[in-house]
Amino acid sequence: MRGIALLAVAVPGLLSCSGPGAAKVARTPVTHTVTIEAVAFTPASITVKAGDSIVWVNKDPFPHSVAARTGGFDSQPIQPDRSWTLTPSAPGELTYICTLHPNMKGTIRVE
Amino acid sequence: MKMSVAVVAGLLLVLVPAAGAYAQGVDDAQIASIVVTANQVDIDAGKLASAMGSNAEVKKFGEQMATDHAGVNKQAVELVTKLKVTPKDNPTSTSLKDGGAANVASLKKLSGAAFDKAYIDHEVAYHQQVLDAIDKTLIPSASNQELKALLVKVRPAFVAHLEHAKMVQSSLK
Numbered sequence: 285m286r287g288i289a290l291l292a293v294a295v296p297g298l299l300s301c302s303g304p305g306a307a308k309v310a311r312t313p314v315t316h317t318v319t320i321e322a323v324a325f326t327p328a329s330i331t332v333k334a335g336d337s338i339v340w341v342n343k344d345p346f347p348h349s350v351a352a353r354t355g356g357f358d359s360q361p362i363q364p365d366r367s368w369t370l371t372p373s374a375p376g377e378l379t380y381i382c383t384l385h386p387n388m389k390g391t392i393r394v395e
Numbered sequence: 396m397k398m399s400v401a402v403v404a405g406l407l408l409v410l411v412p413a414a415g416a417y418a419q420g421v422d423d424a425q426i427a428s429i430v431v432t433a434n435q436v437d438i439d440a441g442k443l444a445s446a447m448g449s450n451a452e453v454k455k456f457g458e459q460m461a462t463d464h465a466g467v468n469k470q471a472v473e474l475v476t477k478l479k480v481t482p483k484d485n486p487t488s489t490s491l492k493d494g495g496a497a498n499v500a501s502l503k504k505l506s507g508a509a510f511d512k513a514y515i516d517h518e519v520a521y522h523q524q525v526l527d528a529i530d531k532t533l534i535p536s537a538s539n540q541e542l543k544a545l546l547v548k549v550r551p552a553f554v555a556h557l558e559h560a561k562m563v564q565s566s567l568k
Contacts, residue, residue: 323551346466346552364466384459385555386562 313371315339318390320348320362320382325390333395334373341367348382350390358383420536421485427475428482429491429533430546433525434464434471436495437518443499444514452563453511460518460556467549474545487528508567515564522557529553 313335319326321343332338340350340362347361350368359368361384372378372394382388421429437460444457475482482488498517505513529550537543 322548323555344466344552345470346463384463385552385559387555387558 313337317341319343320388323348323382323385323388325350325382325388328389329391329393331393331395332372334375335371337369337371338392339367339369347384348388349384350380351383353379353381420532421487422483423478423480423537423539423542424483425485425488426533426537426542426546427471427480428484428488429528430471431468431475431482432488432491432495433528434468436491436498437461437464437521438468439495439499440502440514440517440521443502444510447502447506448511448514449507450511450567452566453515456518456559456563457514459559463552463556467552470549471545474541478539478541480539480542487532512567515560515567518560519557519564522553522560526550526553526557 311333314333315337316330316332316339318330318338318340320340323344325340330338340348340359342348342362342364345364347363349359349361350370351358356378357370357380359370362368370392372392375394378392378394380390380392441457441460441464445454445461446457448454448457498521502510502514502517529546534543534546534550537546
């Protein structure tokens with residue numbers, strides 16, 4: 285067990301000059317936060333890596349939702365002070381709205 | 396500089412209420428009453444639409460208005476309670492209350508598509524009217540900074556509702 289752990293640490297070290305492939309293996313997914321407040325997504329546009337998580341936190345005193353324009357995900361109503369998490373796995377650009385307040389728009393770029 | 400003007404204005408309101416100091420606008424207690432009444436009027440209409448509407452979008456919109464404005468009111472009441480401001484009736488809040496009651500009374504006489512259209516048309520006009528009041532009277536007149544901040548923060552909800560109401564309105568045509 286200890287041998288495997290050492291190997292896992294040692295390999296990226298040995299291959300440190302081998303380019304983005306090695307960096308990708310070592311990368312830990314990141315959690316990004318989008319605040320929903322005053323009937324807006326902040327930031328409205330966010331860039332993440334595939335496998336990262338995005339947490340929407342509703343700070344308004346009424347429900348909001350996070351739904352892909354072209355389908356694919358829909359949080360359903362997120363109540364005040366509650367949150368909802370999405371973990372996109374494939375690269376691409378996703379645009380979303382709040383179905384309750386359709387003028388609220390956001391974009392996620394997944395790299 | 397701004398601070399001292401606000402302090403002087405506040406003193407004038409306290410010391411010489413009969414001298415026409417109110418003519419420029421409304422005080423925080425009156426604003427509190429206008430905010431709570433404006434929300435309550437839309438909650439009442441929304442509940443009626445969610446029960447009496449025939450179009451699914453209209454029913455859903457009515458239900459959402461009841462939910463959203465109840466949320467805003469909860470926040471508003473919490474703030475004015477914290478600030479120890481007692482909402483005070485005034486011509487604007489009375490007119491909103493009377494207008495809301497008249498709207499509900501006339502909607503109750505309608506049904507089906509006529510109800511849906513009358514409700515949504517009124518929602519569009521109402522949200523526009525409240526937005527005008529927020530911009531022209533409430534935000535400029537609010538003296539307490541937290542009350543002003545609350546008005547600024549809830550303003551986008553009225554904009555979103557207006558846009559949403561217009562969308563539902565055009566879908567009915």
